[in-house]
Amino acid sequence: EKAKWPKETVDLWAKLSKKEANDIETIQRSIVHHVTTTLARAAYNMDNFSAYQAVALSTRDRLISRWNETQGQLSKIDPKRVYYLSLEFLLGRSMDNALLNMGLKGTYDKSIEKLGFNMEDIIESEVDAALGNGGLGRLAACYMDSLATLDYPAWGYGLRYNYGIFQQRIVDGYQTEYPDYWLNFDNPWELARLDISIQIGFGGHVQTTQDEYGVTRHNWVPGQSVQAIAYDVPIPGYDTENCNNIRLWRSKPTRVFDLTSFNEGNYEKSVEDATNAEKITSVLYPNDNTMAGKELRLKQQYFWTAASLHDIVRRFKKSMREWSDFPDQVAIQLNDTHPTLAIVELQRLLVDEEMLSWDDAWEIVTKTFAFTNHTVLPEAMEKWSVPMFEYLLPRHLQIIFDINLFFLQKVEKKVPNDRGLLNRMSIIEEAQPQQIRMAHLAVVGSHKVNGVAALHSNLIKTTIFKDFVEYYGEEKFINMTNGVTPRRWLHQSNPQLSALITQTLGNDKWLKDLSLLKGLAAKTGDAAFRKKWMTIKRNNKVRLAELIKERCQVEVSPDALFDVQVKRIHEYKRQFMNILSVIHRYRTIKSMTAAQKASVQPRVVIFGGKAAPGYYIAKLVIKLINSVAAVVNQDPAVGDLLKVVFIPDYNVSVAEVIVPASDISQHISTAGTEASGTSNMKFVLNGGLIIGTLDGANVEILEEVGEDNIFIFGCMAHEVEDIRHAQRYRGVPMDPALQGVISAIEKGTFEDPKIFQPLISTLTVGKDFYLISSDFASYIAANQQVDAAYKKQEEWSKKSILCTAHMGKFSSDRSVKEYADEIWNIKPYSVEDEGHL
Numbered sequence: 001e002k003a004k005w006p007k008e009t010v011d012l013w014a015k016l017s018k019k020e021a022n023d024i025e026t027i028q029r030s031i032v033h034h035v036t037t038t039l040a041r042a043a044y045n046m047d048n049f050s051a052y053q054a055v056a057l058s059t060r061d062r063l064i065s066r067w068n069e070t071q072g073q074l075s076k077i078d079p080k081r082v083y084y085l086s087l088e089f090l091l092g093r094s095m096d097n098a099l100l101n102m103g104l105k106g107t108y109d110k111s112i113e114k115l116g117f118n119m120e121d122i123i124e125s126e127v128d129a130a131l132g133n134g135g136l137g138r139l140a141a142c143y144m145d146s147l148a149t150l151d152y153p154a155w156g157y158g159l160r161y162n163y164g165i166f167q168q169r170i171v172d173g174y175q176t177e178y179p180d181y182w183l184n185f186d187n188p189w190e191l192a193r194l195d196i197s198i199q200i201g202f203g204g205h206v207q208t209t210q211d212e213y214g215v216t217r218h219n220w221v222p223g224q225s226v227q228a229i230a231y232d233v234p235i236p237g238y239d240t241e242n243c244n245n246i247r248l249w250r251s252k253p254t255r256v257f258d259l260t261s262f263n264e265g266n267y268e269k270s271v272e273d274a275t276n277a278e279k280i281t282s283v284l285y286p287n288d289n290t291m292a293g294k295e296l297r298l299k300q301q302y303f304w305t306a307a308s309l310h311d312i313v314r315r316f317k318k319s320m321r322e323w324s325d326f327p328d329q330v331a332i333q334l335n336d337t338h339p340t341l342a343i344v345e346l347q348r349l350l351v352d353e354e355m356l357s358w359d360d361a362w363e364i365v366t367k368t369f370a371f372t373n374h375t376v377l378p379e380a381m382e383k384w385s386v387p388m389f390e391y392l393l394p395r396h397l398q399i400i401f402d403i404n405l406f407f408l409q410k411v412e413k414k415v416p417n418d419r420g421l422l423n424r425m426s427i428i429e430e431a432q433p434q435q436i437r438m439a440h441l442a443v444v445g446s447h448k449v450n451g452v453a454a455l456h457s458n459l460i461k462t463t464i465f466k467d468f469v470e471y472y473g474e475e476k477f478i479n480m481t482n483g484v485t486p487r488r489w490l491h492q493s494n495p496q497l498s499a500l501i502t503q504t505l506g507n508d509k510w511l512k513d514l515s516l517l518k519g520l521a522a523k524t525g526d527a528a529f530r531k532k533w534m535t536i537k538r539n540n541k542v543r544l545a546e547l548i549k550e551r552c553q554v555e556v557s558p559d560a561l562f563d564v565q566v567k568r569i570h571e572y573k574r575q576f577m578n579i580l581s582v583i584h585r586y587r588t589i590k591s592m593t594a595a596q597k598a599s600v601q602p603r604v605v606i607f608g609g610k611a612a613p614g615y616y617i618a619k620l621v622i623k624l625i626n627s628v629a630a631v632v633n634q635d636p637a638v639g640d641l642l643k644v645v646f647i648p649d650y651n652v653s654v655a656e657v658i659v660p661a662s663d664i665s666q667h668i669s670t671a672g673t674e675a676s677g678t679s680n681m682k683f684v685l686n687g688g689l690i691i692g693t694l695d696g697a698n699v700e701i702l703e704e705v706g707e708d709n710i711f712i713f714g715c716m717a718h719e720v721e722d723i724r725h726a727q728r729y730r731g732v733p734m735d736p737a738l739q740g741v742i743s744a745i746e747k748g749t750f751e752d753p754k755i756f757q758p759l760i761s762t763l764t765v766g767k768d769f770y771l772i773s774s775d776f777a778s779y780i781a782a783n784q785q786v787d788a789a790y791k792k793q794e795e796w797s798k799k800s801i802l803c804t805a806h807m808g809k810f811s812s813d814r815s816v817k818e819y820a821d822e823i824w825n826i827k828p829y830s831v832e833d834e835g836h837l
């Protein structure tokens, strides 16, 4: 139509859609405009929250204009894109990050100040977008930041949950859960695309017919359908005009309710079905590293993968290319097995709807998908019961059985007469009832499979995917060590350190090339620099002490050593071992003379993290931590030598305060259980040392920072099975120090010992699956080394600087570039600033 417009119309549009300047007055006008019109408020009844809303809306305008320009130019260039499918995007707050990435923070600071508000207060009004559980969801968010910053054509696809991860409150020492209804006020960081709606079917039956050539065709006739509505979340890159997109789907009833019920004239039932449709995207499942197996979760997975694929296919079809070009235009990354149904859905679309042959379709499918594995824990492996699956997705079940049949035929051909092998590799587990092994389906349907740290990627090749490595060869199984974005996890959360680094290195190029941090290593000999470095750390500790005072009503001294363990509560992460060692420390201090106490290094032990609501043992660990804290913190014999706090409701914005303030943090999983860990990288990046096992990315952090700048203890991954065996069958006695700690709990030093009996039982000889007893002595010793090292403050400051200096490898920019080059085969493109709104 635009072509038919007269010249004056075209000119008028061009004139009116010119981008506004980003000077202080224009920004102030836009803020005031949003106050008075969008929010319909007057200056005299403004509070911090309304100020936040207005500033957020003004920021959003600028984001959306970048988003428009990027997406418009991208559809013209039509390059190969990557689609990152993740059930979790743990974004946290957006405003500060968006302003920093767009280079507008300074101007907004000034604009707001003159309007009578303070940026820091305003920022605190924003609620976190907490659409994730932990590391896996936060990784997806870091990757989106890096993809945008490096100008890659990339979209994320996920679900728009009404309820994010629950809010945690501590009542009488116990975790209680509250719903996180984060959309209570309008969410300025999304744009509802009510015009983009896709019908998603469930249930029903499969029609089988012969076509005119005698070929059997399958046609799925769903019994119910729901609508997927798109909500777009703009993701601005740092120091680039580029702005990528995360498309989150929301479920809504179709206009004509449920097909069957409505046609049967059952009005009430059809209204009920309509409410059921909305339930699909109601809540994020709060499990981390475990599988819940609920029908609604399977519905979420299909709803999301089907909507995303239809969207991707529709975009591809606009280009009028051949189907065989699909893998040259589209790369799809599966973030864990959650989106594995996308493999089946694409095969169904190509075979049933686009009429491709099975083999042509399957070649396209396997060239398109790649799969990231995030754990080897057996309880986390996704399996779906065949009967439940068949009821929801009858045609998809047939396709899975066919994929499995053709796959096992090839295995049989390569390795004849090995029934055991076929059983082990089958996508279907022969249990009662049969189970679909999603990890096997993901491996078979992808061209690359990766782990998330070197140790983990090797481990999956020798354990869960061993047979597959032998069948496909080594090349299919690769490593992509995780990374974190230095924009949020240093520049934004630690502004003073960021400024010092920029000043020291002469410019801020390190924010896009983190390897430049190595320039800091030369400064360890500079006493004045070390002093500045440690002053910033202390300032950050003061800020954290304030948060602790506010949230835990405990006063802690910023001059003590801050010792942090914040992450999901899980037996394999061994928060239990940490609190047991704290009890040991408490008992040691109690047994000291005044003279001995004088040489004790004061320590504040800080815990934080959520337990899955149904994870009984993890919740008891939280209770134990709080019971120990209650006794220790008010014991005058201990005073400031030891404080213990559990910070409630750990989330991204709390992490942004904790991470820069840590002296030492704990990454102490049983070797071989933590796939990578990513907070380890964030702490070290901020000059915090770590104590850890040889697990996940700790191994690579050790390689980078050197053994003088990290505290490593405990057994190695390859030793774990032998130790378990010895404990079970050779009656290895419990560590004596640990025995003393347990006796203290059992004597009732910390509340009624009956409460903790189930927890203590997990340590029974032969049952100590996570090897707390066998690692305990070396753990205590490592903690003593920490104390001794911290006392030499000058030496410690050098270690701290070297830690930051050697973290270049762990930028998510590096990770994303490796994925782009080795898996996705995509190239950066550059958005021109065409000056449009």
Ligand code: GPQ
Residues within 6 Å of the ligand: 133, 134, 135, 136, 137, 139, 287, 288, 289, 290, 336, 374, 375, 380, 452, 482, 674, 675, 676, 677, 678, 696
């Ligand atoms: N991870 Cl399987 C999660 O956060 N949730 C999960 O359900 C699974 C893994 C983590 C994993 O435990 C960490 O070691 C990784 O650093 C993280 O994924 C990102 O890869």
